[in-house]
Amino acid sequence: MVLIYIDQADQEVKKASLEAISYGAALAKQMGTHAEALILGTVKDDLAQLGKYGVTKVHQVANEILNHFDARVNATVTSEAVKLSGADVIVFAHNTNGKAIAPAVAVKLNAGIVTGASALPNTENGFVVTKTVFSGKAFASIKIETAIKVITINQNSFGVQSSEGTATLETLSVIVPTSSIKITSVNKVQGEIPLTEASLVVSGGRGLKGPENWGVLLDLAKALGASTACSRPVSDSDWRPHHEHVGQTGYQIAPNLYIAIGISGAIQHLAGVNRSKTIVVINKDPEAPFFKAADYGVVGDAFEVVPALTAAVLKSKASA
Amino acid sequence: MKVLVCISKTPDTTAKIAFTEGNTKFDENGVQWIINPYDEWYSLVRAIELKEKDANVTIHLVTVGAADAEPIIRKALALGGDEAIRVNNTSNDSMVVAQEIAAIAKEGTYDLILTGKETIDYNSASIGSMLCALLDQNYIAAATKLEIDGTKAIVTREIDGGEETAETNLPVIVSCQKGMAEQRIPNMRGIMAARTKPLKVVEASVQNATTSIQQFDLPAAKSGVKLIDPTQMDELVRLLKEEAKVI
Numbered sequence: 001m002v003l004i005y006i007d008q009a010d011q012e013v014k015k016a017s018l019e020a021i022s023y024g025a026a027l028a029k030q031m032g033t034h035a036e037a038l039i040l041g042t043v044k045d046d047l048a049q050l051g052k053y054g055v056t057k058v059h060q061v062a063n064e065i066l067n068h069f070d071a072r073v074n075a076t077v078t079s080e081a082v083k084l085s086g087a088d089v090i091v092f093a094h095n096t097n098g099k100a101i102a103p104a105v106a107v108k109l110n111a112g113i114v115t116g117a118s119a120l121p122n123t124e125n126g127f128v129v130t131k132t133v134f135s136g137k138a139f140a141s142i143k144i145e146t147a148i149k150v151i152t153i154n155q156n157s158f159g160v161q162s163s164e165g166t167a168t169l170e171t172l173s174v175i176v177p178t179s180s181i182k183i184t185s186v187n188k189v190q191g192e193i194p195l196t197e198a199s200l201v202v203s204g205g206r207g208l209k210g211p212e213n214w215g216v217l218l219d220l221a222k223a224l225g226a227s228t229a230c231s232r233p234v235s236d237s238d239w240r241p242h243h244e245h246v247g248q249t250g251y252q253i254a255p256n257l258y259i260a261i262g263i264s265g266a267i268q269h270l271a272g273v274n275r276s277k278t279i280v281v282i283n284k285d286p287e288a289p290f291f292k293a294a295d296y297g298v299v300g301d302a303f304e305v306v307p308a309l310t311a312a313v314l315k316s317k318a319s320a
Numbered sequence: 321m322k323v324l325v326c327i328s329k330t331p332d333t334t335a336k337i338a339f340t341e342g343n344t345k346f347d348e349n350g351v352q353w354i355i356n357p358y359d360e361w362y363s364l365v366r367a368i369e370l371k372e373k374d375a376n377v378t379i380h381l382v383t384v385g386a387a388d389a390e391p392i393i394r395k396a397l398a399l400g401g402d403e404a405i406r407v408n409n410t411s412n413d414s415m416v417v418a419q420e421i422a423a424i425a426k427e428g429t430y431d432l433i434l435t436g437k438e439t440i441d442y443n444s445a446s447i448g449s450m451l452c453a454l455l456d457q458n459y460i461a462a463a464t465k466l467e468i469d470g471t472k473a474i475v476t477r478e479i480d481g482g483e484e485t486a487e488t489n490l491p492v493i494v495s496c497q498k499g500m501a502e503q504r505i506p507n508m509r510g511i512m513a514a515r516t517k518p519l520k521v522v523e524a525s526v527q528n529a530t531t532s533i534q535q536f537d538l539p540a541a542k543s544g545v546k547l548i549d550p551t552q553m554d555e556l557v558r559l560l561k562e563e564a565k566v567i
Contacts, residue, residue: 009480016480069479071459072452096480100461103414103446107453112415112530115444128534133442137337140442141534181458181488186479194481200567224567242499243482248333248440249357249498257566268333271440274539278564280556281545291545296559300550312553316561 002028003087004055005078006039007097011067013045015160015197016093018053022161023120023153024091025054031089031123037167038081040074041066051167053160058167059085063176069097070179075104080174082109087148094152095196102152112144115152118275135248135271155196156254157275189243193227200226201255203246203273204234207262207283207302211239216306217261223313229253231263247272262302265290282306321377321468321490323367324430326421327396328356329389330441339536346441346536355392358436360399361503362496366466367434368400369501374468378402382424384417386410390519397514398506404517409524412442412533418450419526425455431490432473437462437497448495458492464499 004024007014021037028035036057037050047058061077078101082090090105092098094116106113114129118139122128126143129151133140195201202221204214221228228244235245246253248268254275261282263269270293273279281294282305291297298305331337332352340347355364364381371377381396381404383389393404407420425433433455438445445461452459464483465476473492476485476499506514548556560567 014480071449071461072457075449075453096462096478099445100449100459103418103444103449104453104459106415106446106530107418107450110530112413113446114531115446130537131443133536134331134337135440135443137539138339139537139539141537143532143534144530145532146530181460181486183484183486184474185485186482187484188479188482196480245498249361257560257564271333278560278566280560293542294545295542295564296556297545297547298550298553298556299547305550305553308550308553309556312557313567315554316557 001033001085001087002031002035002089002091003082003085004035004037004091005098006037006050007093007095008039008041008043008067011041011043013039013043013050014093014095016095016098016155018160019155019158020091020093020153021050021053021055023158026161027089027091027120030120036085036087038078038085040077047169048166051165052162054165055167057170059170059172061172061174061176065176065179068179068183070181071100071104073177073179075101075108076177077174079105079108081172084172084174089149089151092150092152094154098152102150106150109148109150110146111148111150112146113150114142114144117151117153118157121151132275135252136274137271154254154275156199156256195227195229195244195246195251195253198227198253199256200224201229201253201257202226202259202261203229203231203263204240204261205231205263206233213303214240216303216310220259220306220310220313223310223317226257226259231269260290261306263290264288265293321374321431322428323370323377323379323432323434324425324428325359325364325367325379325381325396325401326433326435326447327359327364327381327383327392328436328439329353329383329385329392330356330439333357333440337538343536344533353392355396356436356439358438358440358497360396362498362500363434363436364396364399364401365501365504366496368504370468371400380405380428380430382407382421384409384411384420393519394514395506397517397519398510399504400510402517404519405522406519407522407524409526411529413529413531414444414446414450415530416526416528418447418454420524421447422451422454423525424522425451432468433491433493435493435495437495445495448493451493455493458488460486460488460492461495462497463494464497466494466496466500
């Protein structure tokens with residue numbers, strides 16, 4: 001059986017987990033078995049509805065202490081719950097919490113693990129998982145040699161797939177160890193979709209010349225309903241906040257659409273965005289290396305091109 | 321306070337990524353090797369900053385790899401590590417690497433273990449979490465700030481869409497990323513001192529890999545950029561809608 005770990009924040013199921021369920025359900029089908037889910041803590045969502053994404057049952061360790069994430073505690077409880085459920089493949093989203101606990105769970109279950117899977121495993125001859133390596137510059141196919149297998153799946157690499165169905169609920173009783181981590185403050189960027197979950201991203205580089213010029217980019221992002229990002233020099237110069245930095249040392253993202261404005265496309269920047277489905281590059285320098293990695297390119301002055309693109313987006317939306 | 325900083329040897333960020341032996345091995349030909357940037361810029365430099373504030377801090381470095389990792393270990397010592405341990409195991413299975421580090425950590429009884437949030441070659445982001453299970457210690461992943469106050473660590477970590485700050489008693493394992501510290505360059509005095517700092521080699525003790533790399537592949541080349549005239553933004557919107565189907 002394939003078991004999918006459901007991540008929650010503020011008592012809400014994370015979108016990344018819906019993708020993990022879709023992936024786990026497809027994997028279960030491929031292996032001729034079924035998929036179930038595991039959630040720690042209590043959430044406001046109707047868990048039976050997770051059946052829509054392909055699980056027949058949701059196991060819940062309904063202890064409110066688990067609403068606060070503590071890697072050591074969550075990994076301990078998760079591995080005990082996995083043992084009770086009898087699962088032999090465990091799927092996590094490759095998000096902040098998934099990365100923090102999946103390897104620990106693998107240790108506790110004597111399981112092999114592949115993190116950052118980019119596609120369904122090949123199960124014809126063993127269990128071979130393809131993942132991105134070298135920051136998206138290559139793929140590795142890795143065989144897991146152990147009986148129990150753990151996978152974390154890259155966000156936005158499989159997609160959320162839903163149909164009909166409801167899941168049954170089962171409460172698991174697992175001893176929850178005491179947490180010795182005390183959370184003292186939480187700062188969330190209000191009203192924005194987290195970059196790693198965004199399906200549309202508009203990003204700016206030094207070509208925009210200064211923070212006062214960001215208006216054209218923000219207008220385009222608003223017209224599209226996109227999140228905003230930036231290159232490393234921009235966040236290093238404090239033109240934009242650090243949490244917008246995408247690239248090798250910033251966030252690695254894989255949206256459906258990445259629009260790069262005034263970013264030359266250094267290899268370190270590409271490492272953070274090269275898994276995007278469609279890349280649009282707007283740059284006045286026709287030699288900018290980013291054009292080689294782009295699907296669509298516009299050679300022109302960002303201060304003319306971007307407002308024109310915003311107007312075209314609004315026009316298209318108005319006529320739809 | 322004893323700090324263990326885990327460092328890994330990775331190809332330079334601008335290295336050409338290619339494979340040999342029927343795409344089963346990374347082509348090391350002409351590759352410049354560096355300390356994994358997350359290990360160096362963030363974990364190691366933060367450890368050095370802690371030592372600069374408190375002379376009672378000692379920094380041990382551990383790397384799991386062959387003798388060709390020694391130049392990067394010397395560089396880490398030149399930056400400010402006190403002693404280094406190299407475990408002579410060339411496995412690229414995270415589980416093996418984590419077990420080797422855990423054995424070193426148990427022997428040295430460290431108050432703080434720092435790793436980078438991931439390596440830039442295999443991007444597994446696994447070692448810190450595995451150490452959490454192997455050592456049964458608290459683990460805070462993807463941290464952007466770390467302060468030590470007596471026997472307490474105050475750590476800010478990335479969460480989806482923001483940051484969270486937490487306190488915990490030592491010992492703790494922390495994986496580090498941007499925000500933690502600023503990159504440094506070793507100075508001449510550090511480079512000279514590094515030559516005589518202890519570098520102990522420990523033989524491999526873990527062999528059972530749980531995974532094996534079957535093959536590497538390069539991504540399919542983009543079919544080429546479609547250039548749109550700057551005056552034709554309606555056409556770009558149409559393509560994004562009808563051809564790429566992303567908006």
